[in-house]
Amino acid sequence: MTLLKKRLKIDKIVIENSVANLPLTAKILKTFEDLPIEFVEAITLSKIGYRPGELIVAQRRGKSIKNCPGTPVYQCCDYYVLNLGIGCFFNCHYCFLHHYMNSPLMIFVNLSELIADVREFCSRRPKRIFRVGSGEFVDSLGLDEIVDFNSILVPELSRIPNLLFEIKTKSKRVDHLLKLDHRGRVVISWSLNPQEIIDEDEPETDSLIDRIKAAARCQEAGYRVGLHFDPMIYYSGWEAGYSEVVDMVFSNLRADRISWISLGALRFNAALKPIIKKKFPGSKLILGELIPGLDKKLRYFLPIRRRMFAVAVKRIRFHTKDVPVYLCMEDAALAADVGASRLSQGDY
Amino acid sequence: MDDQVLSVLSELEKSGIKLNKNHRRDLHELISEISGRDGIDAASVLNDDKEIRELLQNSALNGPKKLERVKDILVGRRYPTYTRARAAFSRKINNLKLDSRIKITPTPFFEDNKITVEFSYESPDGLREVLKSLEKLDKIDLVKEALEDRQDSY
Numbered sequence: 010m011t012l013l014k015k016r017l018k019i020d021k022i023v024i025e026n027s028v029a030n031l032p033l034t035a036k037i038l039k040t041f042e043d044l045p046i047e048f049v050e051a052i053t054l055s056k057i058g059y060r061p062g063e064l065i066v067a068q069r070r071g072k073s074i075k076n077c078p079g080t081p082v083y084q085c086c087d088y089y090v091l092n093l094g095i096g097c098f099f100n101c102h103y104c105f106l107h108h109y110m111n112s113p114l115m116i117f118v119n120l121s122e123l124i125a126d127v128r129e130f131c132s133r134r135p136k137r138i139f140r141v142g143s144g145e146f147v148d149s150l151g152l153d154e155i156v157d158f159n160s161i162l163v164p165e166l167s168r169i170p171n172l173l174f175e176i177k178t179k180s181k182r183v184d185h186l187l188k189l190d191h192r193g194r195v196v197i198s199w200s201l202n203p204q205e206i207i208d209e210d211e212p213e214t215d216s217l218i219d220r221i222k223a224a225a226r227c228q229e230a231g232y233r234v235g236l237h238f239d240p241m242i243y244y245s246g247w248e249a250g251y252s253e254v255v256d257m258v259f260s261n262l263r264a265d266r267i268s269w270i271s272l273g274a275l276r277f278n279a280a281l282k283p284i285i286k287k288k289f290p291g292s293k294l295i296l297g298e299l300i301p302g303l304d305k306k307l308r309y310f311l312p313i314r315r316r317m318f319a320v321a322v323k324r325i326r327f328h329t330k331d332v333p334v335y336l337c338m339e340d341a342a343l344a345a346d347v348g349a350s351r352l353s354q355g356d357y
Numbered sequence: 358m359d360d361q362v363l364s365v366l367s368e369l370e371k372s373g374i375k376l377n378k379n380h381r382r383d384l385h386e387l388i389s390e391i392s393g394r395d396g397i398d399a400a401s402v403l404n405d406d407k408e409i410r411e412l413l414q415n416s417a418l419n420g421p422k423k424l425e426r427v428k429d430i431l432v433g434r435r436y437p438t439y440t441r442a443r444a445a446f447s448r449k450i451n452n453l454k455l456d457s458r459i460k461i462t463p464t465p466f467f468e469d470n471k472i473t474v475e476f477s478y479e480s481p482d483g484l485r486e487v488l489k490s491l492e493k494l495d496k497i498d499l500v501k502e503a504l505e506d507r508q509d510s511y
């Protein structure tokens with residue numbers, strides 16, 4: 010347990026009174042029983058100066074499911090996000106969570122309400138299949154190290170007939186998922202990068218081969234898996250690097266159990282640049298040829314993105330013609346240009 | 358600002374270039390990013406560049422002109438692919454020899470294929486001349502061709 014606390018860098022638990030008696034809260038209290046605990050009436054992050062190191066156990070209020078933040082200019086893949094908390098101890102150098110540098114890790118433990126919300130949301134359009142993922146403001150499996158969310162979410166959400174639930178991660182810790190009843194309606198996805206990029210800019214995450222082996226174990230357990238080459242990073246040797254990752258994927262995984270592969274190039278708000286520079290002075294991330302896109306985010310100049318996507322698609326297509334490959338946050342013309350498609354309902 | 362870049366900036370000032378706060382910020386960013394990317398020290402970013410050395414010693418150029426040229430060179434080195442595309446785009450426009458009353462602008466950073474055309478005229482004859490000249494545009498996909506120039510180097 011000491012190891013876990015060290016890894017998560019948690020030194021205090023703050024619990025909102027309204028969730029004090031929920032089962033997940035009890036589990037958290039047991040896990041971190043030797044840490045100081047504070048009970049508070051209501052969590053208002055904007056008002057109170059919580060700090061990193063505190064784990065805030067809170068009630069999710071308002072909508073727990075929302076549209077993925079696509080933009081009118083760059084195409085979104087029709088994705089919904091289930092918000093289970095905010096914060097991540099993987100600390101990837103490019104992560105937008107660094108905007109909230111001085112914030113604590115916050116998790117929402119009123120899971121029954123969240124699940125009811127998703128059920129209600131999906132029931133409004135029963136003929137449509139909704140793709141919902143939990144890895145937007147957290148790493149979906151990273152959270153499980155604090156309290157095992159997915160052992161509840163997977164069996165419950167997979168009962169919803171028109172939902173495909175995606176667990177997105179850079180973790181290899183899948184043991185607890187293997188025996189769960191997922192009813193074929195849960196996709197576990199890994200974000201992949203060449204090992205040299207993981208060493209450079211995702212140093213606190215699991216290695217490439219460990220992620221791929223974890224994906225293989227999940228496939229064996231009957232899950233379908235998704236792969237996100239996102240963010241693709243331009244570096245000297247990128248072409249060989251990403252081609253090798255694709256080859257590794259197809260020599261370890263069954264193509265017919267891969268639901269989708271997405272490609273997305275590095276992009277971030279300009280305000281993150283000085284933060285990355287200060288926090289990770291050795292990182293070369295910000296030194297790429299990044300220009301402001303139509304959404305004002307910094308991204309590689311278009312011909313560079315095009316070339317990176319084209320190389321990746323070609324390599325993927327060398328191994329399989331069937332797995333849908335789509336681009337994340339790019340326009341349809343670029344997708345067509347590099348041989349990627351728009352992910353449609355029929356694909357999943 | 359780190360010391361190495363500061364001393365490079367003071368070298369520039371010694372060659373007659375006056376730097377205000379914004380110039381200092383922009384140059385600092387360009388120099389430190391080129392130096393970080395290429396793994397060379399900040400002084401070498403300027404000293405190893407023959408073109409910059411020559412123009413700093415050129416007494417026929419005044420301070421503002423030198424500053425503009427140094428900045429252009431550094432931007433070109435920091436954003437080489439974009440700079441090449443921009444140059445290719447201008448070359449293609451120039452080659453078309455459009456009527457001087459026409460102004461062609463691509464989407465910033467060529468993020469899509471759109472170009473904006475502006476023109477002015479003072480008489481029906483003037484309009485006919487402009488429209489005739491605009492016809493040259495339908496034979497060329499300007500943005501696509503500019504971006505395809507030297508694709509091999511990306």
Ligand code: SF4
Pocket residue numbers: 096097098099100101103104105106145146147148179
């Ligand atoms: S794993 Fe995802 S959420 Fe966590 S730090 Fe990395 S990018 Fe951010």
